[in-house]
Amino acid sequence: MNRPGSSLSAARRSRELAATVGGPAVDVLVVGLGATGAGAALDAAARGLRVAAIDAHDLAFGTSRWSSKLVHGGLRYLASGQVDVAHESAVERGVLMERTAPHLVRAQPFVLPLTPLVSRGRAALTLAGFRAGDGLRLAARTARATLPPPRRLSPVETRHLAPALRTGGLRGGLLSWDGGLTDDARLVTALARTAAGHGARILTRVRALGLTATGARVRDELTGEEGEIRARAVVNASGVWAGGLVDGIRVRPSRGTHLVLRAEAIGPLPAGLHIPVPGESNRFVLVLPQDDGRVYVGLTDEPVTGPVPDVPEVPEADIGFLLDVLGSVLDTPVRRADVVGAFAGLRPLLDTGRPGRDGGRARTSDISRRHAVLTSPDGVVTVVGGKLTTYRRMAQDAVDTAVRVRGLAAGPSRTTALPLVGAARPEVLAALRAPARLVRRYGTEAPAVRALAEADPRLAERAHPGGQVTVAELLWAVRHEGALDAADLLDRRTRIGLVEADRTAALPATETALTSTPTPGN
Numbered sequence: 001m002n003r004p005g006s007s008l009s010a011a012r013r014s015r016e017l018a019a020t021v022g023g024p025a026v027d028v029l030v031v032g033l034g035a036t037g038a039g040a041a042l043d044a045a046a047r048g049l050r051v052a053a054i055d056a057h058d059l060a061f062g063t064s065r066w067s068s069k070l071v072h073g074g075l076r077y078l079a080s081g082q083v084d085v086a087h088e089s090a091v092e093r094g095v096l097m098e099r100t101a102p103h104l105v106r107a108q109p110f111v112l113p114l115t116p117l118v119s120r121g122r123a124a125l126t127l128a129g130f131r132a133g134d135g136l137r138l139a140a141r142t143a144r145a146t147l148p149p150p151r152r153l154s155p156v157e158t159r160h161l162a163p164a165l166r167t168g169g170l171r172g173g174l175l176s177w178d179g180g181l182t183d184d185a186r187l188v189t190a191l192a193r194t195a196a197g198h199g200a201r202i203l204t205r206v207r208a209l210g211l212t213a214t215g216a217r218v219r220d221e222l223t224g225e226e227g228e229i230r231a232r233a234v235v236n237a238s239g240v241w242a243g244g245l246v247d248g249i250r251v252r253p254s255r256g257t258h259l260v261l262r263a264e265a266i267g268p269l270p271a272g273l274h275i276p277v278p279g280e281s282n283r284f285v286l287v288l289p290q291d292d293g294r295v296y297v298g299l300t301d302e303p304v305t306g307p308v309p310d311v312p313e314v315p316e317a318d319i320g321f322l323l324d325v326l327g328s329v330l331d332t333p334v335r336r337a338d339v340v341g342a343f344a345g346l347r348p349l350l351d352t353g354r355p356g357r358d359g360g361r362a363r364t365s366d367i368s369r370r371h372a373v374l375t376s377p378d379g380v381v382t383v384v385g386g387k388l389t390t391y392r393r394m395a396q397d398a399v400d401t402a403v404r405v406r407g408l409a410a411g412p413s414r415t416t417a418l419p420l421v422g423a424a425r426p427e428v429l430a431a432l433r434a435p436a437r438l439v440r441r442y443g444t445e446a447p448a449v450r451a452l453a454e455a456d457p458r459l460a461e462r463a464h465p466g467g468q469v470t471v472a473e474l475l476w477a478v479r480h481e482g483a484l485d486a487a488d489l490l491d492r493r494t495r496i497g498l499v500e501a502d503r504t505a506a507l508p509a510t511e512t513a514l515t516s517t518p519t520p521g522n
Helices: 010-020 035-046 075-079 083-100 120-139 155-161 184-197 239-244 316-327 388-406 426-430 436-455 471-480 486-493 500-515
Strands: 026-031 051-054 105-113 151-153 173-181 201-203 206-212 215-220 226-236 251-262 272-276 284-289 294-298 339-350 372-375 381-384
Touching: 010 201, 026 035, 026 215, 035 051, 035 184, 035 226, 035 388, 051 184, 051 206, 051 226, 075 083, 075 120, 083 105, 083 120, 083 173, 083 388, 105 155, 105 284, 120 173, 151 155, 155 173, 173 272, 184 201, 184 388, 184 486, 206 226, 226 388, 239 251, 239 339, 239 381, 251 316, 284 316, 294 316, 316 339, 372 388, 381 388, 426 436, 436 471, 471 486, 471 500, 486 500
Parallel strands: 026 051, 026 226, 051 201, 105 272, 226 381
Antiparallel strands: 105 173, 151 173, 206 215, 215 226, 251 294, 251 339, 272 284, 284 294, 372 381
């Protein structure tokens, strides 16, 4: 197969869209370009299948950009008895950290402060849980050097890692480790570009109007033109929108809300925080320091009814809940005015119809995060449920099913050992001649991004005052990452848009990037 390279651009989209709509049938059509859809496109393309993948909006437009930016090891699922889901999560975390995306995922320390609200019994049980989580790491064959062991902290050590904590009654803390993701949307971008490097046609702004087992009626959202994409197999990976494309799919969306704070609102935070939610035995609010001077605080788990919006709104009740839990451990509480942004994602949980613990309808927090691959009577394969950490396994299972059901000639999945664009061994990444921040976002491509900035002083300028993203990074996103407009640049290729004031200030920089002369051949 011809492999035209991993760069995505408006010109490439135009060429490949013209060749796909009304053209010869592809082997696999993937609908949805979140983590699972992009992962399915990569999985299928890496097996040598001809692949087209479409999304009505952009890469990572839906749930995949609204996560906690963590690659979890499955501890929560172990505590609730979902041993298979916990083990699968730990395995997939190891795959990302050690093989496929070590540039995007690294060890993230967390401190659980032992305040008067945490009884000694609960502290002992939680530490036992952390040690069980370390057992999952061992079972998943993830190296100790990749993820250090949990341990108890003294009060002095706890305050060193989290200076903002209230000292009164602080007995110390519990230190644990998990996988910290630089940016969930960048992971999706890397997946899509790697798939493109294996020949997949990645087509954003293409809406599926209807699906059958042999293709889809689609509309180009940029021009309004409609047409048909023919395929030998169709994989529906549209997440919370899956039921709108295939009859019989029941999804119960659950809203997970995060707050965005400036780092100065909390102060230095060398580690993240696990804050127990009062009255809940196995639920925590996470405080997640970011490389860009922001801090995310999440996460809620609330059921959502009615039509699924493109971008979920954040209710004040969620903000108040998170601030209250955060305030239970801080010396100086965070005020509502300190919240500079907020975002919410909808988890695509599979509604199995099983009752909850009290006999009523199950809470969304109690619904299993196990994924499911379902085949409709006419042969459309739908993958739903799961979570960001297990996207690769979800994609593999979906493509396995499509290959079997539709009789495609393809070998086994290769993605457990297939590095994503930018990936390399830690020692290779450490030796790159580029700032560490760029290496954590672009991996081996970081020197090329740096060179772009050095070639033109205008491109070395910051996209907005006080930020870290340069105009060169915006231009790189246009030339190589398929960004088509300002929203793509600010809301997904970078996360500038999470703070409205920063978004407004960065708009002139996006205009510079979008109007610059493209690289020949892209």
